Amino acid sequence: MATPLNSSPPPTPPPSTIQFPVSMxxxxxxxxxxxxxxxxxxxxxxxxxDFFSDKKDFAGSGGSDDGADxxxxxNHFSGPDNHPVLDFKVNTGLHLLTTAxxxxxxxxxxxxxxxxxxxxxxxxxxxxxxxxxxxxxxxxQRLTDMLNQVTKSYNGLQMHLxxxxxxxxxxxxxxxxxxxxxxxxxxxxxxxxxxxxxxxxGFASNNEDxxxxxxxxxxxxxxxxxEGGDEADNKVAxxxxxxxxxxxxxxxxxxxxxxxxxxxxxxxxxxxxxxWRKYGQKIAKGNPCPRAYYRxxxxxSCPVRKQVQRCxxxxxIVITTYEGNHNHPLPPAAMAMAxxxxxxxxxxxxxxxxxADGLMNSNLLARTLLPCxxxxxxxxxxxxxxxxxxxxxxxxxxxxxxxxPNQFSLPFLNTNPNMAGNSAAALLPQIFGQALYNQSxxxxxxxxxxxxxxxxxxxxxxxMPNVHQHGQVNETANALATDPNFTAALAAAISxxxxxxxxxxxxxxxxxxxxxxxxxNNSN
DNA sequence: CGGCTTTGACCGGCGC
DNA sequence: GCGCCGGTCAAAGCCG
Numbered sequence: 116m117a118t119p120l121n122s123s124p125p126p127t128p129p130p131s132t133i134q135f136p137v138s139m140x141x142x143x144x145x146x147x148x149x150x151x152x153x154x155x156x157x158x159x160x161x162x163x164x165d166f167f168s169d170k171k172d173f174a175g176s177g178g179s180d181d182g183a184d185x186x187x188x189x190n191h192f193s194g195p196d197n198h199p200v201l202d203f204k205v206n207t208g209l210h211l212l213t214t215a216x217x218x219x220x221x222x223x224x225x226x227x228x229x230x231x232x233x234x235x236x237x238x239x240x241x242x243x244x245x246x247x248x249x250x251x252x253x254x255x256q257r258l259t260d261m262l263n264q265v266t267k268s269y270n271g272l273q274m275h276l277x278x279x280x281x282x283x284x285x286x287x288x289x290x291x292x293x294x295x296x297x298x299x300x301x302x303x304x305x306x307x308x309x310x311x312x313x314x315x316x317g318f319a320s321n322n323e324d325x326x327x328x329x330x331x332x333x334x335x336x337x338x339x340x341x342e343g344g345d346e347a348d349n350k351v352a353x354x355x356x357x358x359x360x361x362x363x364x365x366x367x368x369x370x371x372x373x374x375x376x377x378x379x380x381x382x383x384x385x386x387x388x389x390x391w392r393k394y395g396q397k398i399a400k401g402n403p404c405p406r407a408y409y410r411x412x413x414x415x416s417c418p419v420r421k422q423v424q425r426c427x428x429x430x431x432i433v434i435t436t437y438e439g440n441h442n443h444p445l446p447p448a449a450m451a452m453a454x455x456x457x458x459x460x461x462x463x464x465x466x467x468x469x470x471a472d473g474l475m476n477s478n479l480l481a482r483t484l485l486p487c488x489x490x491x492x493x494x495x496x497x498x499x500x501x502x503x504x505x506x507x508x509x510x511x512x513x514x515x516x517x518x519x520p521n522q523f524s525l526p527f528l529n530t531n532p533n534m535a536g537n538s539a540a541a542l543l544p545q546i547f548g549q550a551l552y553n554q555s556x557x558x559x560x561x562x563x564x565x566x567x568x569x570x571x572x573x574x575x576x577x578x579m580p581n582v583h584q585h586g587q588v589n590e591t592a593n594a595l596a597t598d599p600n601f602t603a604a605l606a607a608a609i610s611x612x613x614x615x616x617x618x619x620x621x622x623x624x625x626x627x628x629x630x631x632x633x634x635x636n637n638s639n
Numbered sequence: 640c641g642g643c644t645t646t647g648a649c650c651g652g653c654g655c
Numbered sequence: 656g657c658g659c660c661g662g663t664c665a666a667a668g669c670c671g
Binding site for chain 3: 400422
């Protein structure tokens with residue numbers, strides 16, 4: 116009786132439970148009924164698989180008594196009733212499996228025609244489904260392997276590029292130092308100059324300690340985590356003019372550097388692949404919409420924080436501001452955001468640096484990142500903290516994938532659970548890196564590409580094997596191109612990246628995961 | 640019971 | 656020195 120089960124509060128009312136037994140009894144009486152039931156049960160499975168749809172036609176002859184009654188159903192699908200018929204068809208293909216699995220039982224049942232056929236049917240179906248499952252599993256495994264391989268290649272490529280970049284940087288640094296001493300004029304060599312400055316900001320320290328670029332250092336060496344002293348560091352950063360002093364300054368600056376993303380979304384939840392915990396909410400002056408403060412919870416010591424707030428003028432616009440760099444491994448979905456963010460932060464950092472060319476560099480970087488529409492990115496040095504703002508709201512159609520109405524995410528991030536979340540997001544850094552690399556070949560912005568690689572690869576860097584460079588990328592692209600889903604994701608990522616406002620680039624940071632609404636945000 | 644959100648209080652920076 | 660403001664803390668409550 117249901118009553119005894121007091122524990123179950125809401126669920127099943129007594130009647131339902133009772134009814135089951137009743138129906139069961141009926142079925143027991145009539146084999147046919149059983150068939151129906153069974154058929155129904157299996158039917159769902161069949162529907163999902165949709166394997167038997169082709170076999171409908173045969174159903175009629177099935178000879179099972181039930182067949183007539185449920186003809187209608189069968190018409191739709193190879194309905195359960197039809198199974199007998201289906202069996203014939205299926206049996207030919209799956210017979211071996213079926214017999215193997217259920218042989219013993221069948222021999223006994225054989226006497227009755229209808230029961231046999233039904234059982235056979237069900238078994239055949241089972242076998243068929245099992246075979247199909249195996250097939251799909253193997254395919255899934257294959258795809259997984261492929262993905263792993265691609266990931267490996269990507270990581271390896273990043274490492275390789277990093278190494279090459281570092282070498283180049285060292286050389287460049289040495290040259291420039293010599294040049295600087297000789298009172299070299301920077302303007303003459305814009306191409307070289309830019310890279311160098313980037314290096315100074317992000318990698319100057321690298322020469323001595325490659326992985327130690329402020330943000331990078333944190334990422335690569337969590338133990339180095341410098342949570343405290345933000346304020347002090349910040350001050351240092353402000354004062355640090357000397358290139359050498361830049362290390363600390365850069366670190367502090369990176370910490371405070373912010374990437375702000377403006378995206379249009381009415382959705383309450385925006386996922387960026389990271390886990391966030393809300394630790395505060397405030398109503399900022401001049402904006403009735405509350406500002407929510409989030410902290411990355413993927414690692415206890417992760418310094419990354421973000422603010423989410425809706426635009427006062429247009430509540431459909433969500434402004435997400437990222438600060439800091441993750442010091443822990445990120446899921447693929449979050450990689451895109453993290454790498455983009457860090458890249459933007461570095462870009463910002465380069466522009467925020469004391470050097471006179473800072474802004475120029477920033478602008479150049481902005482153009483590099485957002486080749487199609489540099490206006491999308493705005494770098495502000497006037498704010499308390501250097502901030503780069505990426506405005507995605509201008510993009511005509513940032514989102515190319517079909518979206519779920521209540522969920523928003525950046526184009527390249529998690530738009531589509533299936534694609535965007537994984538492939539697209541995963542591809543982003545790659546695309547981004549490739550684009551930067553290509554561009555760097557012409558513009559000399561090797562730093563930026565390197566930075567990107569570093570950032571995106573920081574997590575993985577430790578494990579990266581050596582891989583061929585461009586070839587790898589191309590191979591990866593080819594491999595991905597073979598898969599329709601990947602292709603679609605790639606196309607979307609590229610389009611959102613290039614065509615749109617490089618918003619994507621800017622997104623790097625922000626967009627990824629934000630939930631905003633009234634200030635309430637959920638990270639993923 | 641643990642994790643998360645909410646929300647008022649607190650703190651530090653900044654401008655007057 | 657005072658008040659404003661942004662940002663953070665932490666207790667209380669909620670939820671699964």
